[in-house]
Amino acid sequence: MPSADQHRSPGMSVTQHSIDQNDDAVVIIGSGAGGGTLAYELTAQGIPVVVLEAGPYLTQDDYVNDEWEAFNQMAWLDPRTTSGSWRIARDFPNLPAWVVKAVGGTPTHWSGATPRFKEHEFKVRSVYGRVDDANLLDWPIGLQDLAPYYDRAEKAMGSTHLHGRPPLPANNNYKVFANGAERVGYRFYATGPYATNAEEYDGRPASIQDGFNFQGDKNRSKWSPLVREIPRAEATGLLDLRPESHAVQITHDAQGRADAVLYLDKEGNLHRQAAKVVCLAANSIETARLLLLSATPRFPDGLANSSGQVGRNYMRHLTGTVWGHFDKPVRMYRGETMAGIIGDESLHDPDRGFAGGYYMETISLGPAFMAAFVEPGAWGPDFARLLDAYAKSAGMWIVGEDMPQETNRVTLNTTVKDVNGLPVPNVHYDDHPNDVAMREHAYTAGEKVYQAVGAQSTHRTPPYPATHNLGTARMSERAEDGVVDRWGRAHDVRNLFVSDGSTFTSGAAANPTLTIVALAIRQAEYIAAELKAQRI
Amino acid sequence: MVFPAKYPSLNATEMTDEARHALIRVLRVAFPHAGVPDGPYERTADTILTEAQNETWFRVALTQGLLSLNQLADGDFRALADEAALKVLRRVEGTEFFGFVRRTAVLNLYDDAEVWEALGYEGPSFDKGGYLHRGFNDLDWLPDPRIEFPAGETMPEMAPGATGAPRPAAQDHTPDSTNQPGTTSSDMEEVKK
Numbered sequence: 001m002p003s004a005d006q007h008r009s010p011g012m013s014v015t016q017h018s019i020d021q022n023d024d025a026v027v028i029i030g031s032g033a034g035g036g037t038l039a040y041e042l043t044a045q046g047i048p049v050v051v052l053e054a055g056p057y058l059t060q061d062d063y064v065n066d067e068w069e070a071f072n073q074m075a076w077l078d079p080r081t082t083s084g085s086w087r088i089a090r091d092f093p094n095l096p097a098w099v100v101k102a103v104g105g106t107p108t109h110w111s112g113a114t115p116r117f118k119e120h121e122f123k124v125r126s127v128y129g130r131v132d133d134a135n136l137l138d139w140p141i142g143l144q145d146l147a148p149y150y151d152r153a154e155k156a157m158g159s160t161h162l163h164g165r166p167p168l169p170a171n172n173n174y175k176v177f178a179n180g181a182e183r184v185g186y187r188f189y190a191t192g193p194y195a196t197n198a199e200e201y202d203g204r205p206a207s208i209q210d211g212f213n214f215q216g217d218k219n220r221s222k223w224s225p226l227v228r229e230i231p232r233a234e235a236t237g238l239l240d241l242r243p244e245s246h247a248v249q250i251t252h253d254a255q256g257r258a259d260a261v262l263y264l265d266k267e268g269n270l271h272r273q274a275a276k277v278v279c280l281a282a283n284s285i286e287t288a289r290l291l292l293l294s295a296t297p298r299f300p301d302g303l304a305n306s307s308g309q310v311g312r313n314y315m316r317h318l319t320g321t322v323w324g325h326f327d328k329p330v331r332m333y334r335g336e337t338m339a340g341i342i343g344d345e346s347l348h349d350p351d352r353g354f355a356g357g358y359y360m361e362t363i364s365l366g367p368a369f370m371a372a373f374v375e376p377g378a379w380g381p382d383f384a385r386l387l388d389a390y391a392k393s394a395g396m397w398i399v400g401e402d403m404p405q406e407t408n409r410v411t412l413n414t415t416v417k418d419v420n421g422l423p424v425p426n427v428h429y430d431d432h433p434n435d436v437a438m439r440e441h442a443y444t445a446g447e448k449v450y451q452a453v454g455a456q457s458t459h460r461t462p463p464y465p466a467t468h469n470l471g472t473a474r475m476s477e478r479a480e481d482g483v484v485d486r487w488g489r490a491h492d493v494r495n496l497f498v499s500d501g502s503t504f505t506s507g508a509a510a511n512p513t514l515t516i517v518a519l520a521i522r523q524a525e526y527i528a529a530e531l532k533a534q535r536i
Numbered sequence: 537m538v539f540p541a542k543y544p545s546l547n548a549t550e551m552t553d554e555a556r557h558a559l560i561r562v563l564r565v566a567f568p569h570a571g572v573p574d575g576p577y578e579r580t581a582d583t584i585l586t587e588a589q590n591e592t593w594f595r596v597a598l599t600q601g602l603l604s605l606n607q608l609a610d611g612d613f614r615a616l617a618d619e620a621a622l623k624v625l626r627r628v629e630g631t632e633f634f635g636f637v638r639r640t641a642v643l644n645l646y647d648d649a650e651v652w653e654a655l656g657y658e659g660p661s662f663d664k665g666g667y668l669h670r671g672f673n674d675l676d677w678l679p680d681p682r683i684e685f686p687a688g689e690t691m692p693e694m695a696p697g698a699t700g701a702p703r704p705a706a707q708d709h710t711p712d713s714t715n716q717p718g719t720t721s722s723d724m725e726e727v728k729k
């Protein structure tokens with residue numbers, strides 16, 4: 001428990017359960033959407049696990065209703081570098097991604113949209129055909145493999161509109177968005193599915209519409225592993241949770257099997273936890289970094305990297321934001337940060353001039369984030385007008401499939417070190433022409449939505465630091481095309497699993513977390529069966 | 537251009553009151569909000585001065601920058617009218633000085649409760665019970681929309697004929713990669729081992 005924090009020794013368990021560092025344990029690195037889910041699903045089946053989490057154990061009482069303060073409290077601020085032609089490299093060179101470093105991972109800051117992948121989105125190479133410079137590949141699994149796990153994930157997360165969960169009510173931002181959608185002729189708009197309680201569910205209360213999802217939900221109405229999977233795993237008595245324990249290397253024995261994880265506690269002491277199974281769920285950038293940091297003479301290009309694909313095919317979704325400015329108040333900040341989705345453009349329609357599709361979703365920022373992100377680098381009267389329009393603004397985010405490219409990749413930047421003396425990850429990204437065409441289409445479509453309900457002006461905001469980070473250890477049928485197999489098991493190291501969004505073979509239009517959770521539930525079943533049969 | 541000095545004492549300057557007022561004026565002109573009172577601009581200027589106090593490089597850039605504003609203004613920058621002052625700022629836009637002032641201002645000026653109030657933002661809400669009973673849905677100039685997908689309809693996944701459509705001709709053709717062998721490589725190109 002967090003209250004016991006003062007009394008425990010650094011780098012050791014904060015729960016009642018503790019596993020000896022010399023015992024070969026099932027070790028999970030990261031406690032976010034993937035790792036937190038896996039920890040619960042394994043302990044629920046009677047399998048003890050050690051969870052190493054780089055960040056602190058914070059709970060709803062620690063959270064603050066303040067954008068920069070909350071960001072500083074929980075965001076991953078270890079240094080990273082960027083390169084490539086994407087705007088992030090210019091606007092936020094040290095902040096390629098917005099992810100969380102805390103128990104519960106990035107879902108503590110997420111907004112909760114949970115659309116599923118579509119069937120063809122698992123078969124992009126076959127359906128989209130060959131797209132120059134895109135490293136498209138079909139997934140080794142399809143929708144039918146994942147469908148039962150989607151059901152389980154939606155129930156676990158309490159997705160609205162599904163399995164008897166009621167929809168969230170329309171807030172001000174949604175009213176503008178939905179009326180605009182209706183007037184331009186869109187059909188598939190709704191306030192969800194979102195993993196936030198519209199009514200009490202699963203022991204957590206209904207949303208009070210406080211508008212601070214991105215800052216951690218003090219009311220616990222929004223799903224995250226912090227409010228569901230971690231406490232339940234703890235209740236099984238089989239969870240050894242070690243916050244402020246930063247994994248720095250996965251080691252292997254003479255047979256090439258993973259045998260331990262080295263990690264640093266908050267005082268910088270190095271620990272070694274012996275392992276019989278290692279599950280890596282550190283979110284795409286750190287997952288790739290850790291595999292690369294684990295290179296040895298036997299695995300000279302990084303652990304599990306005989307394909308050369310570790311760190312490559314980094315995807316971040318299309319993203320962009322459209323603001324509409326009206327002559328009457330909107331007050332978009334009142335209510336759920338996101339609670340509206342338009343699905344009409346999420347289909348694959350090559351006649352639009354690009355492959356794949358995108359969703360539009362409501363979004364709201366406070367003035368502090370609005371100023372930082374609305375038009376990075378801008379100032380002067382035009383910039384000031386964007387802020388003056390604040391109370392009369394409505395906002396939508398576009399999220400669409402970006403092309404996997406081999407050259408978009410996470411590498412180790414050996415010229416820059418972090419406080420522990422380890423090379424920082426460099427994130428290189430260039431937009432693909434398909435991404436550029438889709439973003440242009442999406443911006444225009446978003447503007448039409450707002451113009452249809454009388455917007456006086458609209459504004460296009462470029463991508464934020466990536467909240468969706470995918471693809472750096474992708475799934476493939478053949479070992480030479482990717483890093484892990486259909487179960488997320490490394491092709492090269494048979495007791496090493498990847499359990500986060502890194503395994504995505506392609507990105508689809510949908511926000512990723514539902515799929516990450518569904519894959520983790522499915523993977524837990526597989527690991528449990530393999531352990532029982534003594535195949536790992 | 538400014539240079540790091542061999543001896544720190546060479547750069548141990550202090551900002552005068554005049555500098556502070558010039559800075560406040562810079563902020564007003566660069567981020568003009570009629571509804572925002574002086575307090576937030578003054579606080580932001582003080583934040584910039586504090587950061588400059590802690591960083592020799594920023595302080596030197598700030599000193600040089602404020603000096604050049606007066607030169608470009610042919611006198612006292614503070615005396616210029618809005619339009620003329622804006623022109624001067626546009627001329628220094630690319631400098632280290634202005635970049636530092638702009639970045640710091642964007643991150644601090646708008647992180648101020650008085651600015652929030654002026655812009656119509658209400659700040660923290662959890663302690664007040666959120667907006668559930670305080671207007672999260674009080675927008676009344678549009679009809680109440682439906683909140684569920686249309687019953688009995690399924691969202692289209694693929695446009696009719698999407699699979700039959702020929703993919704766009706590769707205009708900027710680049711050679712096939714080994715893991716993306718395409719039609720073109722097998723046609724006419726030299727095959728390399």
Ligand SMILES: Cc1cc2nc3c(=O)[nH]c(=O)nc-3n(C[C@H](O)[C@H](O)[C@H](O)COP(=O)(O)OP(=O)(O)OC[C@H]3O[C@@H](n4cnc5c(N)ncnc54)[C@H](O)[C@@H]3O)c2cc1C
Nearest residue numbers: 030032033034054101105106111112113247282500511513
């Ligand atoms: C503002 C915001 C809004 C979002 N909204 C949505 C949304 O509406 N819908 C959606 O689907 N997704 C959304 N996301 C994305 C979603 O949060 C991520 O997709 C998801 O959390 C990724 O899960 P993960 O398990 O891969 O990584 P994470 O959840 O990031 O968990 C990784 C964990 O590993 C830890 N870790 C990293 N490195 C190490 C190490 N070396 N040693 C030990 N621990 C380590 C991290 O501290 C972290 O806790 C949003 C994200 C943000 C930031």
